[in-house]
Amino acid sequence: MTTRREQAQHLDQQDPLAHHRDAFILPADTIYLDGNSLGPLTHAARAAVCQTMDDEWGQQLIGAWNTADWITLPQRVGALIAPLIGAGEADVICADSTSINLFKVLAAALDLRPGRARLVSERGNFPTDLYIAERAVARAGHGQAVHWVDSVEAIDGLIDDDLAVLMLTHVDYRSGAMHDMQAMTAKAHAAGALVVWDLAHSAGAVPVDLAAAEADFAVGCGYKYLNGGPGAPAFLYVSPQLQAQARQPLAGWFGHVAPFAFATGYEPAAGIKSFLVGTPPVLGMRALQASLSLWGDVDMTDIRRKSVALCQLFIQTVEAAGCDDLVLASPREAGRRASQVSFRHPDAYAVMQALIAQGVIGDMRSPDILRFGFTPLYTRYVDVFDAATRLIAIVRDRVFDDPVYHQRAAVT
């Protein structure tokens, strides 16, 4: 009889994505289930950053802006992200952080709907999105108000002639629950509103089709499932229909039609380029660009199939142990869940610390969420089985009661 662990190993042997794991630098004896927070280092990113430093910065100095084409990195990296989110290559640009990009697109969206009274989003959204939205609404000065709601039903109740902007994070960072992008966008459009999508936990994790959904604006993160490295630059999308009218508030020289004319008056560049602000962070963009090259021959339907299977294996293995203290916090239905699984536990922080001490890295989100990200390019079925088995043992044997697991670090 084969054991459950051997069954997992068998799935790995048959996995068409298995060879991608070799592209990553992963420490030995570590099961990394936190690629949804910080994607691991890739061999390609490491080589690209070394080459950029040694050859380009080191030898070509300032000339590299032209000779190594640093100047067009925001567009070229955006074009690599585009196919992962169902966007045209000219409609995505790599720049700044997710927070800053969100401010830019929200400001642009609010200014396109000045006569409408409200911006709607979810109270459970990632806090930076909420803070940024409050400030974007205040800056717009159209007398608009922010409404935070707690359910899709409550959102539906606020979709009417007064809705200016619906801002949604496609995948909830705590639970991994996923919105129906097409349906939500269509509802808001039917009322004449604009929709801004945050793809932080979607890009590279689940298939996204911004064009098919007719999304207006989107932003997303470079250091999570795209493996761009700590603090990697983020991206933003503006639908081609809106690019001529949409104006972002941070008029910097890189968004100018002719930055090197050094003109005193601001005149925005055409298209998505007007959403740039200042000089691109070249080293970070090079790392992201190199990691994005891994996706060239990857089919997102294969990613999705494996992601669903990994999540399912984790849930089943954990729940089979029958620990009452571990309660699934993600949708049970695969179609409503992205590429992460969360469980609640009253001592989530200590449980995660104990798990990390045993070589399984996930993370904890306040107050009681244990979060596990599954990244089909390098997560193996056997990793998922082993992680679940260790989690169960820690909870069952109360390993987490040890005081060393209760000391808090700054980043959880």
Ligand SMILES: *Cc1c(COP(=O)(O)O)cnc(C)c1O
């Ligand atoms: C990760 C994440 C961010 C991160 O924003 P930064 O500006 O990169 O710090 C923003 N929003 C959501 C929904 C996220 O998941």
